[in-house]
Amino acid sequence: MGSVPPFLLRHTVIVEPYEGEGPFGPAFGASVVVACFVDDKRRLVRAPTGEEVTSESTFYAPLNTVCPVDSRVTVNGRETTVLASSRRDGGGLPTPDHLEVALQ
Template sequence: MSDLPAFLLRHTVTVEALTGEGPYGPEYDDATTVRCFVDDKRRLVRDATGGQVVSETTVYMPLSTTCPVGSRVTVNGRTTTVLVSARRDGGGLPTPDHLEVALQ
């Protein structure tokens, strides 16, 4: 398998990918709409610094999506920040390759 099957991509989110820091704070790319699967479930995750934080939502997106840590994501009318972004690439194995994103 190469990507998540289309029938699983039941939701849409708006992603503003973090591009870096500017003189006035974080800078973001233009907003893009992404088809995905949203799992609203509270869980503990480790952030970029290794600390435990609570994630309210996990979003499963196509692997080609650009959504690094710190990006803004609007899901279900709520704008939040990416805590963890993990590429799940099976390297040619028959797995559904995707990007798993834990949101604040």
């Protein structure tokens, strides 16, 4: 199968990839419009620090999407932050490879 079939990527989000801390706070890369599938469902996710946090939305995007933890994302007109970003790569198996991104 390879990647997520394009007909499933019905939504778009704007991603500003987190690039680290600068002298004036967080630094972000240029904004990119990403075709994806958005699931507005509240769920618990594990943050990189190990704590459980509540995610309000999750989006599923092509595997080559750059969207690390702490990136800024605008979804449905709401600006939010990435809590967790997980690569779902089947390693050549017939799976829909994608990036799963949990949003604050």
